Structure formats: C-alpha cells, structure tokens
Amino acid sequence: MTKDDIKETILDILSDIAPDDDLSTLKDEIAFREQLQLDSMDFLDIVMELRKRYRVQIPEEDYPHLRSMQSTVDYLEPRMRDLQKV
Amino acid sequence: MYDAIIIGAGLSGLAAGIRLAHYEKRVCVLERHTTIGGLNSFYRLRGRNYDVGLHAVTNYTPKGTKRGPLARVLRQLRFSWDEFGLKQQNGSSIIFPSARLEFTNDLEVLRAEIARVFPSERDNFERMLAAIPDYEALPLDRADDSARAWVREFLREPLLVEMLFCPLMYYGSAREDDMDLAQFFIMFRSLFCEGFARPAEGVRPLMKLLTRRYKELGGELRLRAGVQRIVHDGGNAVGVELDDGTILEAKHVISSAGYVETMRLCGEANATTEQEAGRLGFVEACSVLDRRPTDIGIDRTIVFFSTEDQFHWRRPDELVDLRSGVLCMPTNFDFESPVDDGMVRTTALADFDAWRALPEPEYRAAKEAWYAKLAATSAQILGDFRPHVVDVDMFTPTTIVRYTGHAGGAIYGAPKKRYDGATFLQNLYLCGTDQGYVGIVGALVSGIAAANHRVLQAS
Ligand SMILES: Cc1cc2nc3c(=O)[nH]c(=O)nc-3n(C[C@H](O)[C@H](O)[C@H](O)COP(=O)(O)OP(=O)(O)OC[C@H]3O[C@@H](n4cnc5c(N)ncnc54)[C@H](O)[C@@H]3O)c2cc1C
Numbered sequence: 001m002t003k004d005d006i007k008e009t010i011l012d013i014l015s016d017i018a019p020d021d022d023l024s025t026l027k028d029e030i031a032f033r034e035q036l037q038l039d040s041m042d043f044l045d046i047v048m049e050l051r052k053r054y055r056v057q058i059p060e061e062d063y064p065h066l067r068s069m070q071s072t073v074d075y076l077e078p079r080m081r082d083l084q085k086v
Numbered sequence: 087m088y089d090a091i092i093i094g095a096g097l098s099g100l101a102a103g104i105r106l107a108h109y110e111k112r113v114c115v116l117e118r119h120t121t122i123g124g125l126n127s128f129y130r131l132r133g134r135n136y137d138v139g140l141h142a143v144t145n146y147t148p149k150g151t152k153r154g155p156l157a158r159v160l161r162q163l164r165f166s167w168d169e170f171g172l173k174q175q176n177g178s179s180i181i182f183p184s185a186r187l188e189f190t191n192d193l194e195v196l197r198a199e200i201a202r203v204f205p206s207e208r209d210n211f212e213r214m215l216a217a218i219p220d221y222e223a224l225p226l227d228r229a230d231d232s233a234r235a236w237v238r239e240f241l242r243e244p245l246l247v248e249m250l251f252c253p254l255m256y257y258g259s260a261r262e263d264d265m266d267l268a269q270f271f272i273m274f275r276s277l278f279c280e281g282f283a284r285p286a287e288g289v290r291p292l293m294k295l296l297t298r299r300y301k302e303l304g305g306e307l308r309l310r311a312g313v314q315r316i317v318h319d320g321g322n323a324v325g326v327e328l329d330d331g332t333i334l335e336a337k338h339v340i341s342s343a344g345y346v347e348t349m350r351l352c353g354e355a356n357a358t359t360e361q362e363a364g365r366l367g368f369v370e371a372c373s374v375l376d377r378r379p380t381d382i383g384i385d386r387t388i389v390f391f392s393t394e395d396q397f398h399w400r401r402p403d404e405l406v407d408l409r410s411g412v413l414c415m416p417t418n419f420d421f422e423s424p425v426d427d428g429m430v431r432t433t434a435l436a437d438f439d440a441w442r443a444l445p446e447p448e449y450r451a452a453k454e455a456w457y458a459k460l461a462a463t464s465a466q467i468l469g470d471f472r473p474h475v476v477d478v479d480m481f482t483p484t485t486i487v488r489y490t491g492h493a494g495g496a497i498y499g500a501p502k503k504r505y506d507g508a509t510f511l512q513n514l515y516l517c518g519t520d521q522g523y524v525g526i527v528g529a530l531v532s533g534i535a536a537a538n539h540r541v542l543q544a545s
Contacts, residue, residue, distance in 0.1 A: 019166045020150060037152040039222070041162060041538060048109055048542060 005085045006073050013049045017042055028069040050076075054083055087335045088112045090541050091326055093313050093351075094342035096124025096490070097526055098518035100296040101533030102340050104163050107303035109542055114334065115305065116326065118312030122297055124342070124490050125497060125519075126526060128290045131479055134427060136372060138481075138489075139497075140289040141388060141414040141431065142282035144257060145275075145527035146172060146191055154280060155221065159530045162538075169295060172283035173420045175387035180249045181467060182392050187249055191281025204246045214240035221275065224268045226505055229522075233270030234263075248397040253277055253390040255399045256412050256433070258524040260364045260498035262400040268522065269503065276525065282387060284419045288426065289526075316341075316351045316514060323514040326351075338541050339511075342518035342533070345500045346493050348509065364496025365401045367438040367483030371460045374477040375428035379415045384430075384468050389413040391467050399435075406456050407435040408463050430471055432464045438483035438495045453480050498524050507536050515540045 001009070011023055014036070021036055032038050046066060050056045056079055058066075065075035090106050092099045095117035106113040121127060126139040145155045149167040160167055177195075180187045185203050189196040201208040214237065219225065234247070241247050251265070254273040259265040265273070285291055301307065312329040316339060325335035341348040349359040379385070392398075392410040399410075411434040417424040444452055457480050465472055483495025492499065503522035507515040517536035518529055 016164055017161050018152075019164070020160075021152075039153075039158070041158065041534075044538060044543065045162070052109060 001080045001083050001085050003073050003077055006076050006080055007069060009050075009053070009085065010046070010069060010072055013046055013053075016049070017045050026069065031068050032066075053086060054080060056080060056083075087337065088114050089336070090114075090338040090340060090537075091116060091334060091336040092340045092342070093326070093348075094124055094518065095119075095122040095297075095307060095309070096342055096518060097126055097296070097529035098521075098533035098536075099124075099340070099342040100293075100300055101159070101163060101530040102342075102517055102537040103300045103305045103307075103533075104296065104303065105534055105537035106541055107300055107305035108164070110304075111541065113305050114336075115300070115307045116311045116313055116328070116334075117307070117309050118329070118491065119489055120310055122307070122309070123289070123293050125486070125492070126289050126293065126529075127489070128288065128293065132477060134374060134477060135288070135290070136479060137288040137290070137416070140284065140526070141412065141416070141433075142175060142284050142419075143170075143172060143527060144277055144280065144282060144525045146174060146281040146283035155276070155527045155531050156280070159527055159534065162534045163296075163299070163530070165295070165299075171285040171287075171291060173286060175282040175284075176385060176418045176420065178282065178388040178390070179386050180252055180390045182245065182249055182252075182395055182397075184395050185245055185249065189278060191283075193279055196278055200246065204243050207241055207243050207246055210240045210242065218271055218274055218279075221272065224271055226268065229266055229268035229503065229505060231267040233265040233267045236267055236270070245395055248392065248395065251399070252392055252397045252410065253412075255397075256390060258498055258528075259399065260366060260496065260503075260519075260524075261501040262365060264399075266501075266503060268505070272523065272528070276527070284416065286419075286421045286425055288416065292526075313343075313351055315353065316348070316511075318352060318511050318514070321510075321512055323511045337513065338544075339514045340517050340533075340536050340540070341514065342516075344492055344518070345502075345504060345516060345520040347491060348514070348516060352509075352511065352514070354510065362500045362502055363493040364499050364501060365494060366399075366498060367401070367436045367441070367486070367495040368433055368497060369406050369436040369456065369460070369480060369482050371432045371457050371480045372478065373430045373432070373461055373464075373471065373475045375430065375471060375474040376476045377474055378417050378424065378428040379430060379468075379471065380418065381428070382469065382471060382474065384415060384471065385418060386413075386468075387415060387418040389467060393463075402435050402437050405437060405440045405452060406460070408459055410434065411460070411463065413464050413468060428474075430464060430468065432460045434460060436483050436495075438487070441482045441484045441495075449484075453482065456480075492519075507540065513540075
C-alpha cells in the first residue's frame with residue numbers, strides 16, 4: 001500500500017465512525033481530535049478497524065502516533081507497505 | 087465456545103452484541119422472553135400497537151452534534167443520525183399546586199421560566215448549571231452522594247428544588263427520597279440540557295434496526311432461551327446453563343439482568359445482595375383516544391406533576407401513589423404525520439408487594455379500579471380526555487417482573503449503581519440499568535461500554 005492508499009483507508013474508517021461528518025475539509029497536519037472531536041472510544045475504533053481490515057496490530061503505547069492524518073500515515077507506512085489494499 | 091455470551095436482548099444487550107459482532111467476536115445474546123426489547127419492548131393488543139416503555143428518547147441532540155451520549159451511540163454502533171428517525175418534543179411542563187414550569191429542548195426556555203417564576207433563584211440556578219460536570223467528568227468517587235444536599239448548596243426555594251427533582255427522579259432515580267449525585271448529573275443533562283424526541287413509529291423501528299444490524303454482523307440471537315444459572319469456577323465464569331438444561335461456554339459473560347438478578351444466577355444471592363434490590367415500582371395506564379390530544383387542547387408532550395408542593399419519591403403504602411405522576415402524549419412530537427393513535431400514558435409509583443399479593447380476580451379488579459383513579463387524576467391536570475377513550479391497557483410492577491425479570495418490577499433497578507460493571511467474577515460484567523445508565527440512550531451507552539472495556543480492550 002502506498003501512503004495515499006493508507007490515507008484513503010483511514011478516511012474510509014473515519015467515514016464509518018462518523019458518517020455525518022464532512023471529511024473533505026480534513027487537514028492532514030491538524031489533530032483529528034480538534035477537527036472531528038474524536039474521543040478515546042473513537043481512537044480505539046480506528047485501531048480495531050485496522051486490525052479487523054488489515055490485521056495490523058497497534059500496541060497501546062503507539063496510540064499517540066494516531067494524532068493527525070499525517071502522523072498516522074507516517075506511522076503506518078512501514079507497517080502496511082507490504083499489504084494489498086482491500 | 088463463544089467469545090461472549092450476553093444475557094438479555096434489551097437495548098444494552100443488543101448494543102453490546104453489535105459492538106462485539108462488528109469486531110468479529112463469536113457472540114450470542116440470550117433472551118428468556120419470546121421477543122426482543124426488555125423494558126423497551128412493544129406489543130399488539132386488540133389491533134393496536136403499544137410501546138412498553140417509550141415516553142420519549144432522552145438525550146436528544148440535533149444532527150451534527152459531535153459530543154454527548156447520542157452522538158457516541160451513533161458513532162459506536164455505526165448508525166447515521168437519520169436512521170434513528172428522531173423528532174423533537176413540542177414542549178413539556180412541570181405542574182405543582184403552587185407553580186408551573188415549561189421546558190423544551192432549548193435550555194433557554196427553562197432558564198426564562200425559572201427567572202419568571204422564581205426570580206430570586208435566577209443566578210443560583212446559573213451557578214448550579216455551571217457546576218454540573220460533563221458526562222466524561224462525572225465524580226465517580228462521589229457518585230453515591232446525596233444530590234439533594236448538592237442542589238441545596240445552590241438553590242434556596244424548596245418548591246423549585248422539588249419541581250426540578252420530580253422529572254429527574256421519574257426518569258431515572260432508583261433511590262428513594264433522593265438521587266445519587268452521578269445519576270442526578272446524568273439525568274439533568276439528558277432531560278434539561280439535551281432533551282426529548284421520539285421516532286414516529288415509537289420504539290419498534292429502533293429495536294428492529296438494532297436487531298437487524300446485530301444479525302447482519304453475524305451475531306446470534308436466541309429467544310425463549312432463559313439463563314437459569316451462570317456456571318463459574320475459581321472466580322471465573324465459564325458459561326451459562328439455560329432453562330432447558332443446555333450448557334453454553336463463553337470466555338466472557340455480560341449480564342443486563344440486573345445486579346441482584348445476576349447474583350441469583352450465580353447462586354450467590356444472600357440477605358445482603360437481596361437487600362440491594364430496587365424498591366420503586368410503577369404502574370402505567372395507556373388510554374387510547376378516538377382523536378389526537380391536540381384536537382381537545384392537550385398540546386404538551388410530557389407533563390410531570392405533583393398534587394402536593396412536597397414531592398414524594400418512595401414506595402407507596404398502597405397499590406398506587408396518586409400524588410404524583412408523569413403524563414405522556416406520544417403523538418405530541420414534531421411529526422410530519424403521526425402514525426400512532428392518540429394516547430395519554432399515565433405513570434405513577436406503585437408497590438410491587440401489594441400487587442403481587444393479589445390473587446387473580448382481585449388483581450384484575452384492582453387494575454380496573456386504579457385505572458379509573460389514574461385517568462381521573464390525569465384528567466384533572468390535562469383536561470378531561472376520558473369521553474374520548476376507546477381502549478385501555480395498563481401494566482403493574484408484576485407485569486414488569488413477568489416480562490423482564492427485574493426484581494420487584496423496579497424499572498430503574500438497584501439503588502446502588504456499579505459504574506464499572508464489575509462483579510465478583512473476573513469475566514462477568516453488568517451492563518444496563520444497574521451499571522448506572524438508564525433510559526434508552528443510556529442503556530445503549532452502557533452496553534457499548536461493557537463491550538469495549540471488558541471484551542474488546544481486554545483482547
Ligand atoms: C414504563 C417505562 C417507561 C419508560 N420510559 C422511558 C422513556 O420514555 N425514555 C427512556 O429513555 N427510557 C424509558 N424507560 C427506560 C428504558 O426502557 C430502560 O432504561 C432500558 O430499556 C433498559 O434497558 P436494559 O437493556 O438495561 O434492560 P432490559 O431492557 O430490561 O433488558 C434486560 C433483558 O434481559 C432479559 N433477561 C433477564 N433475565 C434473564 C435471564 N435469566 N435469561 C435470559 N434473559 C433474561 C429480560 O427479559 C430483558 O429483555 C422506560 C421504561 C419503562 C418500563
């Protein structure tokens with residue numbers, strides 16, 4: 001998967017979690033929490049959706065990497081590079 | 087072997103089931119009754135649709151709201167706001183002999199009413215509002231403190247205090263005479279800061295939406311599958327035994343049956359646990375009308391009333407306490423075209439033991455006699471709708487026990503809430519009413535929390 005694929009995957013997960021949110025204006029560098037008001041339950045969902053869809057395991061101490069789109073994609077790229085997008 | 091077994095196909099059990107099935111857990115919801123819904127079920131009688139529990143969905147927040155329990159439920163269960171089909175209330179009232187307050191889903195209305203009726207309390211009320219914490223910041227270390235004592239730090243007028251407590255207690259206090267502080271904060275937000283709404287067709291579409299989703303995700307639902315016993319060994323639940331003797335094994339068990347009820351299932355009921363059972367039962371009378379309440383000048387959505395300025399919230403000494411109650415007009419919401427019959431629902435406090443003691447013929451007679459009294463009291467408050475009544479149904483605390491198994495017919499469960507859902511068994515957790523969240527949205531939140539914290543985060 002390329003970085004763009006990973007970003008698309010995250011957007012897809014976010015639109016599942018918050019179907020009423022407009023994600024088209026989402027800024028890559030700004031924290032999800034500030035733009036979408038995600039709470040800790042929502043972050044848990046991003047982690048679990050990644051596990052469900054791609055079997056990627058994210059240990060709890062790495063959750064801070066999921067702060068913004070930019071940091072999430074940077075963090076996931078080495079872990080998802082060899083995966084096929086579904 | 088299941089990843090999780092959930093006892094009860096009410097709102098909390100189904101919400102927990104959806105979360106677990108979504109994340110590919112092998113999950114089974116077991117329900118003793120022949121149908122889903124529990125305290126929020128529905129039935130058909132003489133050609134008419136009735137809801138068991140629904141007056142209004144509390145915690146209403148408008149589409150696009152990102153915070154609060156309703157938004158959380160929608161996100162966690164992956165529903166869009168529109169799927170719940172919620173329409174707002176028209177306006178509700180709190181009616182006491184010496185004063186009357188109106189409120190809507192706009193907190194400004196209540197603010198203005200308090201300033202109008204209790205001018206000296208205006209600033210005190212503001213100070214109190216500012217001190218009510220967010221849901222995320224509930225003071226769980228002071229959860230059982232007296233809400234009355236807390237409110238008295240702000241408000242001086244006893245009548246205002248009684249009038250505010252009346253709706254909050256009716257919609258969610260399991261404790262007599264008072265409320266737990268945490269419960270008070272939850273209810274205050276869900277009634278006065280958020281608000282009331284209802285799907286046009288009542289609770290039916292909501293329950294069906296949840297069940298359909300649960301099954302689509304591969305969740306297993308068994309009706310007529312009462313749990314007789316929770317099998318445990320060395321501090322761990324290993325599974326359950328059904329009424330027919332079948333044994334099912336599971337890694338986790340989540341119970342929405344209630345705390346005392348769950349202890350009974352574990353064979354751990356004793357004088358101490360039994361003492362924890364809730365004492366507050368209710369009767370509810372549904373008067374079906376030949377027209378809409380608005381046609382005869384009844385335009386309120388919900389009316390909370392007390393016929394004395396001192397509001398009494400305890401188990402009555404007789405079958406029913408007529409001194410206070412809730413009147414709900416289910417068609418008085420912002421529907422394009424209401425699909426339900428015009429109806430007045432009257433709820434009042436009742437004594438489970440007194441109802442249970444009645445043999446069958448007397449039970450029927452008592453229901454009829456008390457229906458007449460409840461309707462008369464309601465008519466005094468709303469205006470006389472009785473000439474338009476075409477059908478009636480009424481439930482008592484014994485009806486609740488029969489269909490939901492809740493001890494003492496106590497809809498709000500045990501006074502002592504267990505906010506973390508923990509029990510004496512490591513992998514058995516409570517969800518629903520006795521975990522501390524009541525009401526429709528509350529029960530959903532509770533099921534979600536149990537699934538997340540106890541099963542998904544644990545694996
Ligand atoms: C008359 C009335 C009016 C109400 N009005 C409103 C309202 O207007 N707004 C609002 O928000 N809320 C209202 N509520 C409250 C709301 O209905 C409840 O808070 C909510 O439904 C509780 O859901 P639950 O999942 O916790 O419990 P339940 O719905 O009781 O679920 C428990 C389930 O477990 C099953 N069960 C129990 N023991 C066993 C066993 N051993 N084996 C198998 N199954 C078992 C029961 O049959 C039941 O289906 C009302 C309730 C009532 C009764």
